[in-house]
Amino acid sequence: MQKIILILALALLFVSCKKEKDEVITVKKTIIRKAPKNISFHFEDTKQWLSENPINKQLQIVLAVNRMDKSHLTKKDSILIPGDLSGDIEFYLPFPLEVPYLIPVKKIVFFSYPTQTFAAYENGELIHTGPTNMGRKLAQTPTGLFFTNWKAERTTSTFNDEWDLRWNFNIANKAGVGWHQYDLPGYPASHSCLRLLEKDAKYLYKWADQWILKDDQNILVKGTPVIVFGKYDFDAPKPWLQLTENPKALDISPSEIEKITSPYLDDILTEQEKRENRKQ
Template structure:
């Protein structure tokens, strides 16, 4: 009887140690992101010219306002009025709709998410939000396809498949047959692309470095897929721009962790499977 108790205690301690060790290992992978929280988030409309004269040298405030209005700087200057937070002292993530942590992505090394409904994107590393920004996705006649994709080839500069006069900088393709990718291009404050995912230059450069290219075998067959890219949601083209409602409710665009988990859970096995392939491949090299 005493031996049985000793064996039970030993197994319990061993199991507890193993679980704690796995938890420590998992936590070691998670990036530590220090965030500056604004005192409050309230949005008001301002005359663009007046605001720009006072804030054009404040790059942090400018980046937040561009993101909130889904505009690049050139289109910002053309606009009559813009939505501005009364306190822009916080990190940009506080003004974008994505949750800071998504436990369903704890085992995913890195992933890029694009929200059609909010025209914004985010990157997560082991479930931690690491980057956010605005986007301009496909217009009504040329909608961006939704679902799970993987980055494949990239080019610092290429030409559009729709018009060879359009130069696409920091382009990363995600759907080879349809020619869909993310890249730097004009952000006019609404979905305007021919199915691609437009980005500000700084965000395009960041994602260009962040994501992995595919690995081809004999320059033809796909041996390894790149970084997972999940495009989800839909945009109501007949309604006012959804971010305009932030003036009435600063949380109106917020995407909850539960909503994100529900949307992405059907694809998690595929994401992990492709991730393991890359890990195994590079561990043998």
């Protein structure tokens, strides 16, 4: 009997090993999320709300909802507040939690101009999201597909040598466009870069991949794909203000992400394969 059990175990092991060799299995992360009981938004007096000493998690959600950093938030008379602040931050921002179309893509970042938010995905699973302030009307952020290249924990802006940029990750080398920590006043205000809160800039700085260079003129492998999409109406009220009337007004669907990504998918997967081949 023991011999039969041993033979069966070895047979199962052989089949399992053969399956692993013949198939590429994508293992998705298991992310436990806490959803609020409901999603609604209203305006409150800023000083009054801050005087109630919200916990850090609640403050981070409110900063994201208003697309601001704390120093700018405290200067506002009134701010947008979710009715229920018990959930995780991704439930208050527009990107979908899962995009099945992106399962083959190991890493990708999206920046939405209309909603002034960003999202990072791993194999179709949202792993990080937050607010951004992108290029102002006279210096708009270019849209399309980019790849991360070089990064620097601290660097100086090419527009003004007095601007100190933290956690900078460049996505358009010649144009000097990248994401980094800098002031978030609550509207597109940059000189084409993608401004982030420090916690988000630091996260993406550590998470995204740099390019691999052959020499000063040639790239062997590009970095993490980045898609900047959509248009911002600079002459209209801030889009997120309409959330008081319709909490789903800015929601981005998985099908919309698929439509945005599909023209670039071949390039993204080609570069991903190059990086994987370098590891072997």
